[in-house]
Amino acid sequence: MSTNAFITEETIEPDGDGPLSELTVAVKDNISTAGVTTTCGSAMLEDYVPPYDATVVSKIKAAGGTIVGKTNMDEFGMGGTTETSAFGPTENPAAPGHVPGGSSGGSAAAVAAGEADVAIGSDTGGSVRNPAAFCGVVGIKPTYGLVSRYGLVAYANSLEQIGPLANTVEDAARLLDVISGPDGNDGTTNDGGADSAYAAAADGEIDTLTVGVITDLLEGADDRVVDVFDDRIDALEAAGATIEEVSLDSLEHAVQAYYVIAMSEASSNLARFDGVRYGTSGGSDGNWNESFAAAREAGFGPEVKRRILLGTYALSAGYHDKYYKKAQDARAWVKQDFDEAFESVDVLASPTMPVLPPALGESLSDPLQLYLMDANTVPVNLANLPAISVPAGTADDRPVGLQLIGPKFGEETIIRAASAIER
C-alpha cells in the first residue's frame, strides 16, 4: 500500500516570503483551509469546505510555505494510530506494516516519507508527539495559549494545541517561530512566548541543564523502549547535563482524568454536526431529534460515538460531580505536581510512548489498551505545558521517541535540550 499520508493532495500557494520559503508544509485535515476540504478524517465532513483559513494557515502562507495537502488523521483526532480515519489507515514509513501513531499520523508520515518538509498537527493528548515518536521525527506540543487554535476543529478545546512536526528539531522550531503568537481570534492566546527565538534555541548547549526523569512513566513502559531511553539519558549526562529522578504521584490518575475531560468536551464540540449543515441529512420526517440522531449515526465512526456517549454521560446530572468535577480536581493536582517539579529541574524527561508502534490492525479492537498508550503524553495536556518528542533510536527496527517537558512557555529550553539529544 501507499503511505496514504494525505486525505487531500492539493497545493496552496504562499502569499508572502519568509522563513518557510522553499519549504513544503503538510497540514492536518482538522485545520481549516479556505476553499480546500477539511474532513477531520470523518465521513461527516467529507464534503465540508471551510470559507476561511485557520490563523496558522494564514501565517504559513505569509511566511512563504507551500502547503501540499491535508493529512490523514484519526477521526476528529480520536485515536492514537490514525486507524479510525474514515479514509483508511496510514502506514508508518519508518516501520512498514506498522501504524504511524496518531492522531496526526498523516502529518508525521508525510514528513518521514519526504512527502513534505515540515507539517503541522494538533495535540490534544499526545497527537503530535505520539506519531512523531512512532515515525522517527520531531514533534512539538506548545504551551496552551502559544499557538492560535482559530480554525482548528475542536476535539477537546481546553487541552489541545497546534504543533509542528519536522525531521530536525531546528526545522520544527522554525515552524513554531512562524505559527506562534497572540491572535485576536483566539482569546486563550497570550504573549507568554514574546521575544522567543525557537530555531535559534536549537544550539545543543545543555551543560548547565538539570533533567528530571519521571520514574512513574518508566514503570509501565516496554523494556525495549526503556533501554533506548536510558541510553539517551546517559548520553545527556555525559554531555554535561545533571540528571535527577522525579516522581509525580498525581500521574497515576492522569489517563482517567484526561479521558473524562476530553470526552466531555468532545460531546459538546461535536454537537453541531447534526446533518443540518454538515454530513448527510437525517431526513425531514419525524422530529428534529430523530433527524439529528440519524445523521450522527451515519456520519460518525464507532470511536467518535463511544467518546461522545461517554462524555455526555460524564457531564449528566447526577454523574457530573462523580466524573467531570473529579477529573478537574485531578487536573489541578497534575498541574501542581509539575509546578513543584520545575522548582528543582529545568526539563522533565520520559519515553514519549510506553510502547513500540503496533502493527496495523493489531490494537484497534481494544480501546482501553489504546487509551493507556497515552499515559506519558496526556499529563502534559492536562497541565497546559510544552513538550517535544525527539527521535531517541530504534528497537526491533521501530523508532523510539524521547519526550522532554518544559515549564509554561519553556519552549526554548526543551528545544535546546532536544537538539542536544538529536546530536
Add this chain to the structure above:
Amino acid sequence: MTAQAVEQRELAVVIGLEVHVQLETATKIFCGCSTRAAEDEEPNSRTCPVCLGLPGALPVLNEGAVEAAVKIGKALSADIPEQTTFHRKNYYYPDLPKNFQLTQYDAPICANGSIEISVEGTRREIGITRAHLEEDPGSLQHKGGSIDTADYTLINYNRAGTPLVEIVTEPDFRSPAETRAFLAKLEEVLEYLGVFDPTRDGSLRVDANISLVDADAIDADGGISADALESANRTEVKNISSHKGAEKALAYEVTRQRNAIQRGRAVEQETRHWDESRGITVSMRSKEEEKDYRYFREADIPPLAVSDWKERIPIPELPDARRDRFQTEYGLDAESASKLTSTKEVADFFEDVAESFDPDLAATWVADNLLGELNYRDMAITDVADRLDEFTRLIELVDAEEVTTKNAEEIVLRSMLDDGDDPDTIIDREGLGKADDDEIVGFVEAAIDENPDAVEDYHDGEDGALNFLVGQVMQKSRGSADPGTANQVLREQLDG
C-alpha cells in the same frame, strides 16, 4: 376535599420573571458582526464563521457587552463578582448554530440586586436573583404552517450572537399588575443606561413562572416560604414581549389556574405559550422531560476579572433619583418632574434649557408644549434629537418677548414640527414678530375709533367691554401684541 371546601380557599398569586434583554452593543457578543439589523437584509448576511458556529471558529468576548451588563448591575444595586466566566448550555435545537449556547452559570455578571416598584401607591421591592450574559440563538421561519405543521423550516442566523442579558427575579410578584410596573420600570432604567433599544424587534422577551398558593402562606411583607412555593404546581408562560402583554398573559393565567383549583382540579406543571392575538395561553404540549443542560465551563473564553469594573464604569443618574432632584432643585410638582424624566433625552433637554431660562418656563415648554405636540404627532424626542437647539431658540424668543406665547405655541412650534422650519424663519414668514409699543398704540386707537359702543359700555362699567377691546387689538396685530400691554395701553387711552 369537597368542591365546597375548595371554593373557600383564599388564593394568592406568586410570580417570578425571567427577562431577556438584547443589549445595544455595536457588535455581537463573540464576534465582530453588527447587531444592527439592516432593513430588508438578506437572511444569513450578517454572519461570520464565529456566529455561524463553523468548525474551528472561536468566540472572543466583546467587553462592551460585559460593560453594559455591569451598568445594569449597578442600576439594580447588584453584586459584581471578582471574575466572570462563561459556560456551555448543551441542548439540540436547529436555531442554535453549535447545539450549545454560551451563557453564564455559577459566576453571573450580576447577583443579588433589587428594583423598587410602586403599584397604586404601594411600594414593593422586587428581588433580582441574578443577571447573566448569553448569546441569542438564530431565528426559525416555519414555512407552510406552524412549528408542528410546516412543510419546511428556514434558519436565519443574523440574530445569532446578539448579546442578551437574562434578568431573573425572585418569586416576589403578587399580581400581574406588579409585573407590568416592574417591566416598565426596568425598561425605563435600561433606556437611561443607554444599553437597550426598545424599538428593536424582540429586544425584550419575558418568561414568567406563576402559581397560586394559599393566601395564608404569604406573610405581611409579601414573603412566601420555600415549602409553600415548592408544593404549588406552577406554569411557565413563554412568548411575552411587552409589559402590557405580561399583565394580560398573567391575568389570564391567574384566572385559568384559579378556575382549575376551584373546580378541584390540579394545575398541571407545564410550559404554556402566550398567544397575543387570541389573548390566551396554550399548553405547548411538549413532553416535559427533565432538562439536563450538562453545563460546563467554556475554556475558549478565559475568566475575565471584573472586580473593579463597578467603580470604573460610571452610570447616569437614574430616573427615580432624577425625579426627586427635579422637584427639589427646580421646584417642580410631581407630575411635571415625572413627565420630564420619562426618558433620559427629555430630562437632559430640560436641564439644558433650565440652565439658561426660568425653570418654570423650561418645564412648561418641554413637558407641556413640546412633549404634547410630539405626542400628538406620535413622535418622541429622539425623532427631533438633532433639532433641539431650534426648540431652545424658540424658548429664547418667547423669553425675550420676541414672539407671544400664544403664537409660539400655536403657530411656530406646530409649523416647526409639521414643516421642519426653524423658528426665526417661521416668525419672519408669518409676520409674528412681537408688535412694539408704538404699533400697539396704533391698534388701540383704531379699536377705540371703530367700536364706540364698546367704549361707551366700558365707561358704563361693563366688565366685558375691556376684554372685547383687547381682543380687537389682538386681532389687528394678528396676535403679535402682548395682551398685557394691549390692556394697559387701552386703559390709559380710555381713562386718560
